[in-house]
Amino acid sequence: MNDTMDSTVENVLAAAHHARRAARRGTATERATWLRAIADGLDAGAGELADIAHRETALPLPRLRGELVRTAFQARLFADRLERGTLFEVRVDPADPEWPMGPRPDIRRTHVPIGPVLVFAASNFPFAFSVAGGDTISALAAGCPVVVKAHEGHPELARATARIVTEGLRGAGAPAGMFGLVEGHDAGVTAVQDRRIRAVGFTGSEAGGRALFDLAVSRPDPIPFYGELGSTNPVLVTEAGWAARADEIVAGFTESCTLGSGQFCTQPGVVLVPDLAGFLERLTLPAVGPMLNQRIEDGYTAASEAVTSHQDVEIAKTGPSAPGAPSARILTTSAHAALSDPAIITTEIFGPASVVVEYRGAEQALAVLELFEGTLTATVQGAADNDAQVADALDVLSERAGRIIWNQWPTGVTVSDAQQHGGPWPATTAPTSTSVGTAAALRFARPVAYQNLPAAVLPEELRR
Amino acid sequence: MNDTMDSTVENVLAAAHHARRAARRGTATERATWLRAIADGLDAGAGELADIAHRETALPLPRLRGELVRTAFQARLFADRLERGTLFEVRVDPADPEWPMGPRPDIRRTHVPIGPVLVFAASNFPFAFSVAGGDTISALAAGCPVVVKAHEGHPELARATARIVTEGLRGAGAPAGMFGLVEGHDAGVTAVQDRRIRAVGFTGSEAGGRALFDLAVSRPDPIPFYGELGSTNPVLVTEAGWAARADEIVAGFTESCTLGSGQFCTQPGVVLVPDLAGFLERLTLPAVGPMLNQRIEDGYTAASEAVTSHQDVEIAKTGPSAPGAPSARILTTSAHAALSDPAIITTEIFGPASVVVEYRGAEQALAVLELFEGTLTATVQGAADNDAQVADALDVLSERAGRIIWNQWPTGVTVSDAQQHGGPWPATTAPTSTSVGTAAALRFARPVAYQNLPAAVLPEELRR
Numbered sequence: 048m049n050d051t052m053d054s055t056v057e058n059v060l061a062a063a064h065h066a067r068r069a070a071r072r073g074t075a076t077e078r079a080t081w082l083r084a085i086a087d088g089l090d091a092g093a094g095e096l097a098d099i100a101h102r103e104t105a106l107p108l109p110r111l112r113g114e115l116v117r118t119a120f121q122a123r124l125f126a127d128r129l130e131r132g133t134l135f136e137v138r139v140d141p142a143d144p145e146w147p148m149g150p151r152p153d154i155r156r157t158h159v160p161i162g163p164v165l166v167f168a169a170s171n172f173p174f175a176f177s178v179a180g181g182d183t184i185s186a187l188a189a190g191c192p193v194v195v196k197a198h199e200g201h202p203e204l205a206r207a208t209a210r211i212v213t214e215g216l217r218g219a220g221a222p223a224g225m226f227g228l229v230e231g232h233d234a235g236v237t238a239v240q241d242r243r244i245r246a247v248g249f250t251g252s253e254a255g256g257r258a259l260f261d262l263a264v265s266r267p268d269p270i271p272f273y274g275e276l277g278s279t280n281p282v283l284v285t286e287a288g289w290a291a292r293a294d295e296i297v298a299g300f301t302e303s304c305t306l307g308s309g310q311f312c313t314q315p316g317v318v319l320v321p322d323l324a325g326f327l328e329r330l331t332l333p334a335v336g337p338m339l340n341q342r343i344e345d346g347y348t349a350a351s352e353a354v355t356s357h358q359d360v361e362i363a364k365t366g367p368s369a370p371g372a373p374s375a376r377i378l379t380t381s382a383h384a385a386l387s388d389p390a391i392i393t394t395e396i397f398g399p400a401s402v403v404v405e406y407r408g409a410e411q412a413l414a415v416l417e418l419f420e421g422t423l424t425a426t427v428q429g430a431a432d433n434d435a436q437v438a439d440a441l442d443v444l445s446e447r448a449g450r451i452i453w454n455q456w457p458t459g460v461t462v463s464d465a466q467q468h469g470g471p472w473p474a475t476t477a478p479t480s481t482s483v484g485t486a487a488a489l490r491f492a493r494p495v496a497y498q499n500l501p502a503a504v505l506p507e508e509l510r511r
Numbered sequence: 512m513n514d515t516m517d518s519t520v521e522n523v524l525a526a527a528h529h530a531r532r533a534a535r536r537g538t539a540t541e542r543a544t545w546l547r548a549i550a551d552g553l554d555a556g557a558g559e560l561a562d563i564a565h566r567e568t569a570l571p572l573p574r575l576r577g578e579l580v581r582t583a584f585q586a587r588l589f590a591d592r593l594e595r596g597t598l599f600e601v602r603v604d605p606a607d608p609e610w611p612m613g614p615r616p617d618i619r620r621t622h623v624p625i626g627p628v629l630v631f632a633a634s635n636f637p638f639a640f641s642v643a644g645g646d647t648i649s650a651l652a653a654g655c656p657v658v659v660k661a662h663e664g665h666p667e668l669a670r671a672t673a674r675i676v677t678e679g680l681r682g683a684g685a686p687a688g689m690f691g692l693v694e695g696h697d698a699g700v701t702a703v704q705d706r707r708i709r710a711v712g713f714t715g716s717e718a719g720g721r722a723l724f725d726l727a728v729s730r731p732d733p734i735p736f737y738g739e740l741g742s743t744n745p746v747l748v749t750e751a752g753w754a755a756r757a758d759e760i761v762a763g764f765t766e767s768c769t770l771g772s773g774q775f776c777t778q779p780g781v782v783l784v785p786d787l788a789g790f791l792e793r794l795t796l797p798a799v800g801p802m803l804n805q806r807i808e809d810g811y812t813a814a815s816e817a818v819t820s821h822q823d824v825e826i827a828k829t830g831p832s833a834p835g836a837p838s839a840r841i842l843t844t845s846a847h848a849a850l851s852d853p854a855i856i857t858t859e860i861f862g863p864a865s866v867v868v869e870y871r872g873a874e875q876a877l878a879v880l881e882l883f884e885g886t887l888t889a890t891v892q893g894a895a896d897n898d899a900q901v902a903d904a905l906d907v908l909s910e911r912a913g914r915i916i917w918n919q920w921p922t923g924v925t926v927s928d929a930q931q932h933g934g935p936w937p938a939t940t941a942p943t944s945t946s947v948g949t950a951a952a953l954r955f956a957r958p959v960a961y962q963n964l965p966a967a968v969l970p971e972e973l974r975r
Binding site for chain 1 (some may be wrong): 532604905916925940945953962
């Protein structure tokens with residue numbers, strides 16, 4: 048850290064708290080300028096950042112460069128939506144003496160920033176879900192100062208990115224204290240309980256997220272905790288889909304399962320197929336790259352061993368292993384076994400492994416789908432016409448998933464206005480919100496209604 | 512209870528769980544029909560309902576009849592917005608191969624019901640925040656089955672209203688199990704922890720709400736808990752406002768302070784004035800009616816005694832007392848005392864009492880406003896022109912309040928699209944949501960994105 052970035056928790060929190068009012072006064076246009084400055088800084092530093100990230104995370108350079116493009120794009124998309132005025136909804140009810148429940152005063156509703164936001168960076172997306180990632184950008188777009196707790200998996204990258212964010216914000220005229228970085232487990236635990244922090248964004252494991260959620264809701268003044276925790280992302284291959292598109296399905300699955308060494312929260316962890324032998328016959332697992340770090344590889348090994356320890360689960364395929372990297376694995380079981388012990392299919396294996404479940408008939412497939420808890424995504428691989436399984440499957444899945452995909456694969460989460468990245472517990476701690484897409488800014492904004500205010504003192508967007 | 516309404520907790524929860532899918536399939540038009548049937552039932556039963564309510568709550572009949580009008584209107588307003596398609600936002604991003612971060616699939620986002628909702632009825636609004644009140648109507652509008660935990664203050668009214676809701680829903684073709692009533696503290700505690708309940712709405716005290724919130728967030732699968740807990744609703748009388756409108760301000764305050772025996776969560780509990788002697792000189796407290804029950808009157812006495820026990824607080828005025836009713840009270844203190852001990856102004860006294868704080872100069876008034884925690888409302892009584900205190904006051908208040916009022920009074924919360932009834936803790940447990948107005952339905956709906964789905968299997972509103 049250089050001398051312009053003080054990383055002691057107290058100083059960072061005090062600065063964020065101090066910045067909150069100036070931040071709230073920042074107009075949409077000003078906030079857009081802040082976000083664009085961050086995007087420009089990421090572009091300018093892309094080469095150096097990708098190199099540091101590659102060294103610290105073992106992720107391939109092309110993937111990291113692509114993630115940087117996504118991250119800078121995301122900042123510009125929020126900036127654009129701020130300028131268009133579509134990021135936050137405005138509602139205006141003029142005074143109405145004839146309102147049926149009694150005369151209605153003039154009421155106008157807009158959003159104010161919730162206050163300083165604490166963001167826990169993730170390990171598996173060192174750009175897109177880290178220091179300058181979606182939580183940070185959506186909180187800044189909402190006008191909130193941001194304190195990022197760096198992920199210990201990429202400390203040098205966290206500092207380099209923080210420098211870019213800090214300098215970008217300063218250059219664009221954002222208030223001092225608008226952004227700060229803290230490091231270490233204790234700093235995170237301290238900050239999540241500090242009164243000056245008004246909301247938390249988190250991307251990571253269920254265990255880590257639950258521990259921090261518990262702290263946030265146990266405060267004397269509980270605050271919103273937006274945790275994106277994990278998911279098994281079920282895929283249903285229908286009988287008609289299998290009959291029509293077997294080769295394409297297996298090829299698509301193989302790529303989605305092993306992409307990025309399976310280190311995605313949307314990795315398809317469970318696949319229901321009507322023909323296990325045919326599925327395995329078509330399947331060839333590729334070698335995968337090294338995982339992010341030894342702790343994550345150990346977790347991958349432990350979780351896949353926990354699932355394979357079940358007597359009705361087999362390791363049907365193991366991919367080739369490259370030096371310093373794990374092997375991809377396909378575990379198999381029957382619908383009957385999953386119905387007897389749902390833990391087989393509700394345990395997330397973070398890494399390049401999936402559980403393939405053979406079912407017999409539409410009714411049994413549906414019974415297995417009913418076992419899933421909340422999940423970020425659910426996918427149906429079906430046939431274009433007369434696929435009898437689809438309607439019922441969508442009905443069950445729409446109760447569980449934040450995003451439902453037809454004949455594509457869950458990995459690869461586009462950033463757009465209609466995107467939804469969330470779901471019921473344990474996918475997230477906040478099922479009515481999203482952590483990807485422009486609606487993510489709503490997590491960090493609080494609606495306020497202004498009653499009978501003179502135009503001169505109304506927030507600008509309410510003046511008409 | 513008659514034989515069509517089984518009130519055992521297990522049966523009601525099982526029925527709500529069973530109803531959830533049929534409820535989700537209900538179209539906007541169908542849901543609107545359900546809500547209108549409830550409104551019609553309330554209208555038809557108004558005479559009998561008001562009589563029961565009057566007997567059980569001691570609230571005056573005209574007030575109860577007005578509250579029934581509001582409650583029926585509310586159901587029809589949500590029905591209207593369902594039919595207009597404005598209750599839930601739909602977002603459509605067509606596929607875009609040129610999307611800057613990489614080709615974008617077709618993504619369409621709508622809302623699905625969160626699942627069965629548990630509603631805790633309030634004591635002080637036996638219609639508008641009780642069995643057929645805002646939480647129930649907004650959850651039904653979102654397509655969620657509702658289980659109401661009756662308030663023990665009006666059990667017979669709860670059952671009579673539940674019968675009307677049940678019969679209205681049945682007559683309108685809603686799924687069986689769409690609505691149920693449970694009674695007793697233990698039933699509420701059981702239901703809030705039951706896996707089949709997916710969200711909770713609560714209106715009541717901070718202590719009661721916190722206890723239930725703690726249960727909801729401590730579940731193995733934590734769920735959203737929307738608690739509206741209470742508020743001191745500060746009012747700032749500016750120096751210019753006082754100079755221009757003193758008589759009008761004192762008259763308006765007196766009415767708002769004592770209306771409904773002060774039993775409103777938006778009652779103006781703290782008023783900052785530049786001239787205490789002049790304020791008191793103009794003030795005559797009326798007699799108030801009996802409170803809802805002895806427990807609430809005891810709480811009123813205890814809270815006002817707790818505040819007056821402070822050596823710098825005096826009881827400056829006591830209203831006349833009617834038989835079986837408390838007296839309204841005006842407590843007074845100085846800004847200096849409030850700054851030394853903020854509990855004087857952050858303790859909610861539920862009843863017809865307010866603390867009037869005399870300040871000396873704009874800066875001191877602002878310092879007192881900074882002491883407030885989250886509050887449902889904040890009011891500025893100012894002058895139309897050249898009121899130097901307004902901008903700074905609005906800046907501080909917009910950080911704390913859900914609704915900001917100019918030259919009107921906080922009691923009387925209209926139901927409309929732009930209404931916001933909420934605020935940071937301790938006003939609510941969910942500062943980004945509202946419990947009044949059509950945006951309340953968003954609490955019980957979960958966004959889902961559909962990626963690449965054929966039109967035939969898309970939810971109707973996404974087909975275009």
